Amino acid sequence: MxxxxxxxxxxxxxxxxxxxxxxxxxxxxxxxxxxxxxxxxxxxxxxxxxxxxxxxxxxxxxxxxxxxxxxxxxxxxxxxxxxxxxxxxxxxxxxxxxxxxxxxxxxxxxxxxxxxxxxxxxxxxxxxxxxxxxxxxxxxxxxxxxxxxxxxxxxxxxxCTPLLPQFAEPKTFQLPQSNTETTYINIEGGLVEIGYSGAGFSFDNERPRHKVWLEPYRLASHPVTNGEYISFIEAGGYEQPEHWLSDGWATVKKEKWKHPLYWRKTEDGWYTFTLTGEKKLSLDEPVCHISFYEADAFARWSGKRLPTEAEWEHAMASIPIDGNFAESECYHPVVDHSENLAPFKQVYGDVWEWTSSPYTSYPRSKPLEGALGEYNAKFMCNQIVLRGGSCASSQSHIRPTYRNFFPADKRWQFSGLRLAEDQS
The missing domain is CATH 1.20.120 (Four Helix Bundle (Hemerythrin (Met), subunit A))
Structure with a gap:
């Protein structure tokens, strides 16, 4: 037509x-x-x-x-x-x-x-x-x-250069008092539907819409912050193998990870490198540039877990796609200053949120025909799904059904996490 x-x-x-x-x-x-x-x-x-x-x-x-x-x-x-x-x-x-x-x-x-x-x-x-x-x-x-x-x-x-150049000038925001207190929201679960079904654009890996069963669960209102993650570091999280998946612990030892990518510890506290230069680490900003291994280890240390991608999508499907995207030209996660009444904050933008779900095809999914069939389907092995978009994503590019994916050890993307747990 x-x-x-x-x-x-x-x-x-x-x-x-x-x-x-x-x-x-x-x-x-x-x-x-x-x-x-x-x-x-x-x-x-x-x-x-x-x-x-x-x-x-x-x-x-x-x-x-x-x-x-x-x-x-x-x-x-x-x-x-x-x-x-x-x-x-x-x-x-x-x-x-x-x-x-x-x-x-x-x-x-x-x-x-x-x-x-x-x-x-x-x-x-x-x-x-x-x-x-x-x-x-x-x-x-x-x-x-x-x-x-x-x-x-x-x-x-x-x-990687000692000069630590700036890509852009820092943005100055006049914002109301932040609200970073994390609560846990009960989600009933049951037989739900996820996946894209509409007239607009979606990638082949978002389709078709299909049913999944979810047990009752709880999802954190906010992404994990830098301050919360520092508690994990100071508690010896990077030296304690009991929190880590086997592959994750092997990676920690091989790469000598001690903290998220771009962080630097000084006598004056923690600093982080950003696209607007190095700056003092804000404890209330979402933690970012962590691998799936680190996100999973933090969740285990916290007595929680990562949500599945179905849990994430079901909880966030009705949340407006609003937040700190590339259009703001901040190029860095910010402290939560939202005034909306939605139970979940910073769902879209700021940081991609690791889920516990491997990147696989949906039931009855069919790749695109021809060479474009290689666009997504060929990567459905040894990858983990992330949701929500980041401060480097365009707002018009993101949907509740959007599935990003990276190998478990990668952390140069703006990747963070939101905690989940089962309802008792």
């Missing part, structure tokens, strides 16, 4: 808004910043800008516009990420050696593809095919994911 003209115009506007945000973020960097890859998990900002553009060229223009002339055929190899069905690609761990193409050429590439996409949308007028609409929409969602990755990757790269 073709898309109405008004919907096509809206999509064109959305395309330009999302694409311009990537370049706005990159404009805060020096050219030298854009080629750094301080560890294999991160990618250089220049690569993010090019890869998201390659996505539109490869999956939309090359497949749907016979008149399109590729910007540079070599980019198919350089900026493919992991799509094996398309062809070979430059190794992920070596993206930092790509001093060429230059940033100027990357921006020319972006402009070349942007003009072709807008022309493709406009040429159909009121007859834009649903398939092209859907491909552009997934491309925009994909770019929003890479905008968040750009921020988290820049933060890690900057943390």
């Amino acid at each position: 073709p898309i109405e003209h008004a919907a096509a115009v809206k999509l064109s506007e959305q395309y330009q808004q999302v694409r311009s945000l990537s370049e706005k973020l990159a404009s805060k960097l020096q050219n030298e910043d854009t080629i750094i890859q301080a560890m294999p998990d991160v990618s250089p900002p220049k690569w993010h800008l090019a890869h998201t553009t390659w996505f539109f060229e490869r999956f939309i223009l090359k497949e749907n516009d016979s008149s399109y002339v590729p910007f540079n055929p070599q980019f198919d190899y350089l900026f493919n990420s992991y799509y094996e069905t398309i062809g070979s690609y430059h190794p992920r761990h070596s993206r930092g050696v790509l001093s060429r193409p230059s940033m100027d050429e990357i921006y020319e590439f972006r402009n070349h593809v942007d003009e072709a996409i807008i022309q493709l949308v406009n040429q159909f007028e009121s007859q834009l095919p649903q398939e092209i609409h859907d491909l552009i929409e997934i491309g925009l969602q994909h770019e929003q994911q890479h905008q968040e990755l750009l921020l988290t990757d820049v933060k890690y790269n900057f943390s």
Whole structure:
């Protein structure tokens, strides 16, 4: 079914808004910043800008516009990420050696593809095919994911230089008195439904909506704070194997973890590195940059547990998607200053919340056809689900059903936790 003209115009506007945000973020960097890859998990900002553009060229223009002339055929190899069905690609761990193409050429590439996409949308007028609409929409969602990755990757790269540079200037907020007292909310459970079912966009891993059984449980009103996590550290949590999963304890010993990523202990107390520079650690901010192993160990030490992703989604489904997102340009979790009456605070934005759920497909789920079937489904092994979004996520990108996922030992993302427990 073709898309109405008004919907096509809206999509064109959305395309330009999302694409311009990537370049706005990159404009805060020096050219030298854009080629750094301080560890294999991160990618250089220049690569993010090019890869998201390659996505539109490869999956939309090359497949749907016979008149399109590729910007540079070599980019198919350089900026493919992991799509094996398309062809070979430059190794992920070596993206930092790509001093060429230059940033100027990357921006020319972006402009070349942007003009072709807008022309493709406009040429159909009121007859834009649903398939092209859907491909552009997934491309925009994909770019929003890479905008968040750009921020988290820049933060890690900057943390590795003794100069500890700032990505952005600190934001000053005039906010009311905070309320960080944590309570536990009873959730009845029962036979409930989770998963996406609606007319808007969702990834294939969010579908279909299906039934799950939940025993009665309790969920914390707030994410765990820095102050609460320091209590775990000071109690010897990182030296006590009884709190840790076997793989987690092995990782702690191997990596010599003593505290969350970016923290530094001084005679003056704890400091943390942020995208606005190093600052004194606020005890009331949500703890972030912890692995699943650390979140699970803290929960066990606390006599609690992590929620399953079904418990999280069922409890949060009706909470408004409001909070500290990338749009605030704070780029760091903040103290809870919300005045809403919802029982749960800081559900969306601030920090991704680890769940106890492995990342697997939903019942009757089907991957996308073709190469895009590799987008999510191929990663459904050795990954843990996170929910809620972070201070580096775009607000328009997040849904109650959104499933993020990372390996259990990763902590360069803005990841924290919210505690749960069974009702007695």
